[in-house]
Amino acid sequence: MSSNKKLLILPGDGIGPEVMREVRRVVDWMDRRRHVSFNIEEGLVGGAALDAEGTPCSDETVARAKAADAVLFGSVGGPKWDSMPFDKRPELGVLRLRKDLGLFANLRPAVVLDPLVEASSLKPDLVRGLDVMIVRESTGGIYFGEPRGIHTDAKGKRTGIDTEVYTEDEIARVARIAFDLARKRRNKVTSVEKANVMQSGRLWRAVVGEIGKAEFRDVELEHMYADNCAMQLCSRPKQFDVILGSNLFGDVLSDLAAALTGSLGMLPSATLGAVDSSGRRHALYEPVHGSAPDIAGKGIANPCAQILSFAMLLRWSFGMEEDARLLESAVEKVLGGGLRTADIMQAGMARVGTSVMGEAVVRELDKLSA
Ligand code: IPM
Ligand code: MG
Helix, strand or coil: CCCCEEEEEEEECCCHHHHHHHHHHHHHHHHHHCCCCEEEEECCCCHHHHHHHCCCCCHHHHHHHHHCCEEEEEECCCHHHCCCCHHHCCCHHHHHHHHHCCCCEEEEEEECCHHHHHHCCCCHHHHCCCEEEEEEECCCHHHCCCCCEEEECCCCCEEEECCCCCCHHHHHHHHHHHHHHHHCCCCEEEEEECCCCCHHHHHHHHHHHHHHHHHCCCCEEEEEEHHHHHHHHHHCHHHCCEEEECHHHHHHHHHHHHHHHCCHHHCEEEEECCCCCCCCCCEEEEECCCCCCCCCCCCCCCCHHHHHHHHHHHHHHHCCHHHHHHHHHHHHHHHHCCEECHHHCCCCCEECCHHHHHHHHHHHHHHHCC
């Protein structure tokens, strides 16, 4: 049994640690039943790291993340740290990891599982079978652009500044990820920007078009203004396959797409870096939902997004496609069997807490692999 799969687990704040506990059950199951063994380390991030180490993500944590084959991340933030100065916010933990590990491509699937069609705010026909992948650029744009800050002039009047800036190489590398993904799906990329008002948007449209023409002629490419995309996502979401956007537009549209599925507690994500010469790539996996401080500690959070993030990790970092699918089917079966956490509760279903859900997934894994 090889134990060369090195994972760094960063549960973070709020419901992070509770849902991560359920992933550990799945990891243990994989150890026992699938003859893969993971070498697991844990670390602190976000508010938990601020409390213990005075910073939302220490240099040591970054070094450990770089040394790991993959990082499994929970969620960060909570009211306790709301009054922290801007440069000490828990959210900086994940932003630093993205930046320092070069994790430029954030993959956010928005999938409606059959048992949850009714959970969507849209009519069942509009979302049944929905499977959209948002590819969000995640180390550039307005999140990191300079100049930024709040400046006060001689009269005491303040000006807030952020800068949207993209180089063509930054656009090209994330575009390639989106095109590649589309080839494995329904072969269509919708690239979003505001080329009608933004210079960086004009460049975005031009570069994505050039990459498409030069390297991915077989993939259908459509350009769409980001605001129109938001509207189309709500009215006709199934027209989309892969949506490619900047850090900010991807952030906004991925929340919107997640809400369409009606179950934020179900959605995983992966953030990937470039493949290096030895074939390795840094990667971080996290649920789309946040730390949900209002329900933290109550044992009622939905562990599925965290568990499905682990499935993405198996697929993307270790090429364990079969195990990833097994885990995804186990989650779907549990829902099909009528178990629901509070966030996805429906009439006639059985309401359960975090650990019962986790145990049920493991039982389903047993059955599926029997
Ligand atoms: C996300 C979150 C983060 C972001 C925050 C927590 C910094 O909204 O991952 O979508 O804006 O990227
Ligand atoms: Mg967000």
